[in-house]
Amino acid sequence: MPRHPRIPDAGVTRLSLYLRELSRLEGEGASFVSSAELARALTLTSAQVRRDLSYFGQFGTSGRGYEIRRLKRIIPRILGLEGRMWRVALVGSGNLGSALLAYRGFRERGFVIKAVFDKDPRKVGRVVAGQRVEEAGWLADVVRGRRIQIGIIAVPAVAAQEVCRRLVRGGVRAILNFAPVSLAAPPHVKLRNVDLSVELESLSYYLSSLNANR
Amino acid sequence: MPRHPRIPDAGVTRLSLYLRELSRLEGEGASFVSSAELARALTLTSAQVRRDLSYFGQFGTSGRGYEIRRLKRIIPRILGLEGRMWRVALVGSGNLGSALLAYRGFRERGFVIKAVFDKDPRKVGRVVAGQRVEEAGWLADVVRGRRIQIGIIAVPAVAAQEVCRRLVRGGVRAILNFAPVSLAAPPHVKLRNVDLSVELESLSYYLSSLNANR
DNA sequence: GCCAGGTTGTGAATTTTTTCACAAACTTAC
């Protein structure tokens, strides 16, 4: 199987968005979609859509656009979602962790939570959304034992680096971090941060009347 | 007061990260920080740090670096966080909405939730984290009446566009959207999306062995 | 006052990402 070319980071994100949009279009009964339509729905340019897809092959038909069913098979393949479930560990079953755990959308997209950890003895043993919360002490061993590949960190900032270390020790190769700290991890581990305060602050920047740009 | 220059979108995000990091450094007793240190902590380059800051003025001292207390006053000013609280409406008090509502971090960063809406009669009237959940029917009027500037959408995807419309009608000028749909809003409204499935899928892309790049 | 060491701010160069623009390809209608 061919090695994929270098696509911009933002391009990978857009592939996911195309996939989401394709499902919606299919639900509406459409069978083909043009780059222009897709672009309009996602506020991009049609050239961008075509370029993103062209990194991976030629999937369109001149004069018709892209066959939705075809793209819906191809994009998951590109994203590494085809015919598999990624095994995920969630660390921290507090407010945010519980919301993530209850969310059914992840499974539909190919991610299944195989372990939930907390260090609070009052939470350990509880069953949340069908998952038993486990003692964080054995995190690394459990993660390794269950062949978990992705970790989600939803613990307070002070604990996040230590949790990250344990996840890495357990062998995960990717981490989604919700704690507002910058984590250090070895280069073979892909880190991704979601910081909601940062998102709001960015809105603030654009709101504040001084920055009337855009 | 001078109009700010055009800084890359990612640069705005980094300003928030600098601010976060500065608080940490201050907590450790530091009083100056160099661009190289800041860069190391956030896995950026020192040139990038200097460039980002230089868009807004000259805040450093050759040979010493940046005075932490000074930067901690200046960055909030740039981000529009100085001496004010942004008034926020949260729509949807389900799993995710409740987690957001309970989060104390937003207030510390200058965002205060002034209204919470839900359309489920069983949820309306409940008090979550000190906030009474209100009937979503009057959303636009309430938002306008309380002079709310930012909306957070935490409702199911199918309801998100309608909620967006109402928020806009109520006069918000920025929206943080958690629903996995692409929203349409007038150009004066700044939209920002957080799609956690997209984040996971991006991790999947980098994990999947076909993409050994990076 | 001078020197050694360290760091900024920023033009210029480079790299990355996006957009333009059009030949080639396909579709539909007649």
Next chain:
DNA sequence: GTAAGTTTGTGAAAAAATTCACAACCTGGC
């Protein structure tokens, strides 16, 4: 079969973002 109308895929151009690299500057020691 042909013509009119679409839309792709992609070189080439443009724009945007990042990095290089260094003069200028500041500090602290002596």
